Amino acid sequence: MxxxxxxxxxxxxxxxxxxxxxxxxxxxxxxxxxxxxxxxxxxxxxxxxxxxxxxxxxxxxxxxxxxxxxxxxxxxxxxxxxxxxxxxxxxxxxxxxxxxxxxxxxxxxxxxxxxxxxxxxxxxxxxxxxxLETVILSILNHDSAIAAAASRMSSAAGGRRLMEMGARRTHELAAVAASRAAYIGGFDSTSDLAAGFRYGIPTVGTSAHAFTLLHDTERDAFRAQVDSLGGGTTLLVDTYDVAEAVRTAVEITGTGPGAVRIDSGNLLLVAHRVRQQLDELGARDTRIVVTSDLDEYAIASLAAAPVDAYGVGTQLVTGSGQPTCSxxxxxxxxxxxxxxxxxxxxxxxxxxxxxxxxxxxxxxxxxxxxxxxxxxxxxxxxxxxxxxxxxxxxxxxxxxxxxxxxxxxxxxxxxxxxxxxxxxxxxxxxxxxxxxxxxxxxx
CATH class of the missing domain: 3.20.140.10 (nicotinate phosphoribosyltransferase)
Structure with a gap:
């Protein structure tokens, strides 16, 4: 690109x-x-x-x-x-x-x-x-800190896809710069449309818990999303009961959605359970995406989990504890x-x-x-x-x-x-x- x-x-x-x-x-x-x-x-x-x-x-x-x-x-x-x-x-x-x-x-x-x-x-x-001193330092200190955090997360991910989704956790202009730096450091996409518009970075995103809560039932929410975005969409399955949500997602799509997203709980345990359930339901091609305050250490701890992609927000855009390079x-x-x-x-x-x-x-x-x-x-x-x-x-x-x-x-x-x-x-x-x-x- x-x-x-x-x-x-x-x-x-x-x-x-x-x-x-x-x-x-x-x-x-x-x-x-x-x-x-x-x-x-x-x-x-x-x-x-x-x-x-x-x-x-x-x-x-x-x-x-x-x-x-x-x-x-x-x-x-x-x-x-x-x-x-x-x-x-x-x-x-x-x-x-x-x-x-x-x-x-x-x-x-x-x-x-x-x-x-x-x-x-x-x-x-x-x-x-x-x-030029201050403007040069403000740019390099911020962007290099984000890129270093992204690089560490990319190494920990071991080839699994990484999505930057930290725009709501930092200044709106810093969010665009952070997306750019994260892409350099190894992330594959961003949720921030301004970054996609400005730098051509691939953008991703489907729905939040609010969309599920808007509807009378989780089934209604999943149906609305699939009708709008197609069966390859990513369904968020931890608003209520994860096992029931996975079952509903497979029933609605027939062969399983493109991916399911897990945003809470013991991610290692839940990911294994969801993978087993998806396979038993015949949805072997459905991917698992995990989010929820991840950093490089959490990503590394999930190396043995059946996870296909990670979404990272707060820890990435704040440099994972090191927001400047001094x-x-x-x-x-x-x-x-x-x-x-x-x-x-x-x-x-x-x-x-x-x-x-x-x-x-x-x-x-x-x-x-x-x-x-x-x-x-x-x-x-x-x-x-x-x-x-x-x-x-x-x-x-x-x-x-x-x-x-x-x-x-x-x-x-x-x-x-x-x-x-x-x-x-x-x-x-x-x-x-x-x-x-x-x-x-x-x-």
């Missing part, structure tokens, strides 16, 4: 105010000091993975490119900044002509990352780069003057324990063994070693202000599948542990 062809053409509002005020006050001070035009290199990275996670997943890159493209200052935005007295008139004049003209490189969407990985590198003048956006190099030919000087924060960073513009590569399994995340600021020629992880996303790195969503989804398969087997263990491969720095 080439989702690039499915995305609707809409008038996207400016993203310039998806930011923190201090980005603008820094800009104003730098303009006055004459340092705003110094060439600068910012990198996005995380100092550590969320507790217990073995790897991270890059997601949100496509949304970052949209945000950069639409980061502009129209009259309404400038009026807001002026009315609030956030910046002075010279700064407003500078902002009125703002368009990012620098370069952005990064790990391609769906790729795996580890502590220190330069997930995104933003290079240009200090003035144009510093303004990514940061740090200046790692800057020119010694505003002269276009001035050399770059590596810089890094050194003062606070636990928050140090490594200065300098970095390259990144992944060392693999003879079987192609990842052994280490290798980062460096000096010359690229010959053995990593052609194997760098960073790719061009924006060149001289022009977006060059857009791709279909399915490309990111497939990239993640391949990257995860190239990790050591311990990467998919759900028990707490350290990153599955170490990060090594080469000076």
């Amino acid at each position: 080439d989702t690039a062809d499915l995305r609707p053409q809409v008038d996207v509002p400016s993203t310039a105010l998806f930011t923190d005020q201090y980005e603008f006050t820094m800009l104003q001070a730098a303009l006055k000091a004459g340092t705003a035009e110094r060439r600068s290199v910012f990198e996005v990275f995380t100092r550590r993975l969320p507790a217990g996670r073995r790897y991270g997943v890059v997601a949100g890159t496509g949304r970052v490119l949209d945000a950069v493209r639409n980061f502009r200052f129209d009259p309404d935005v400038l009026g807001f900044l002026r009315d609030r007295g956030i910046v002075d008139e010279p700064t407003l004049d500078w902002l009125s002509g703002y368009r990012f003209s620098g370069d952005i490189l990064g790990y391609p969407e769906g790729e795996i990352y580890f502590p220190g990985s330069p997930i995104l590198r933003v290079e240009g003048s200090f003035a144009e780069c510093v303004l 990514m940061v956006y740090k200046l790692v190099a800057r020119a010694t003057s505003a002269d276009p030919g001035a050399p770059l000087l590596p810089v890094a924060k050194k003062s606070t324990a636990g928050k140090q960073s490594v200065g300098g513009r970095k390259w990144a590569a992944r060392r693999r063994d003879a079987q192609g399994v990842a052994e280490a995340e290798v980062l460096g600021t000096g010359p690229l070693p010959p053995e990593f020629e052609g194997g760098q992880l960073l790719v061009e996303l924006v060149k001289s202000g022009e977006v060059v790195g857009e791709e279909p969503l399915d490309a990111a989804r497939e990239r993640h599948r391949a990257a995860r398969e190239a990790l050591p087997l311990s990467a998919v263990q759900l028990s707490r542990g350290e990153p599955v491969i170490p990060t090594e720095y080469i000076g």
Whole structure:
């Protein structure tokens, strides 16, 4: 599915105010000091993975490119900044002509990352780069957290289908982003129609308990649903008595519905009982779908159950307990003057324990063994070693202000599948542990 062809053409509002005020006050001070035009290199990275996670997943890159493209200052935005007295008139004049003209490189969407990985590198003048910090971090921190949770759930599901259904458990706009990130991480479909409309993700959904309760009997509800949606529909069988509902579902459809959904109770036990009952009634092709506050651990516990698909909501859209990746956006190099030919000087924060960073513009590569399994995340600021020629992880996303790195969503989804398969087997263990491969720095 080439989702690039499915995305609707809409008038996207400016993203310039998806930011923190201090980005603008820094800009104003730098303009006055004459340092705003110094060439600068910012990198996005995380100092550590969320507790217990073995790897991270890059997601949100496509949304970052949209945000950069639409980061502009129209009259309404400038009026807001002026009315609030956030910046002075010279700064407003500078902002009125703002368009990012620098370069952005990064790990391609769906790729795996580890502590220190330069997930995104933003290079240009200090003035144009510093303004992008908050919007870039808000997108990458949210989407990468969801994608990592989705990846863990996908591993636990062992090839069984996964449906994202968490729209009602988060902000309406976050729900769309979460669906996109979950799809990259391995989910097959979403219940959120806005995500289907915006990104071409397959959508699913049939009925809730309210539909059964609306009718005088469960039989009437099932009949109405089958008459409307056909015998291949999914019938929700745990509103009243599960065994009776399954029996009714098979009677109404003749050979059994396409699937039955179980949304409560001891899912392992109920799934076995329902499978046995369906088989005894001749509905051997009817699938079993389970929902009800699932996470990767619950999915793994159902590995031996006769379940065909999982529907996941709350735990997915909240990152399964890790709703952010703690990514940061740090200046790692800057020119010694505003002269276009001035050399770059590596810089890094050194003062606070636990928050140090490594200065300098970095390259990144992944060392693999003879079987192609990842052994280490290798980062460096000096010359690229010959053995990593052609194997760098960073790719061009924006060149001289022009977006060059857009791709279909399915490309990111497939990239993640391949990257995860190239990790050591311990990467998919759900028990707490350290990153599955170490990060090594080469000076």
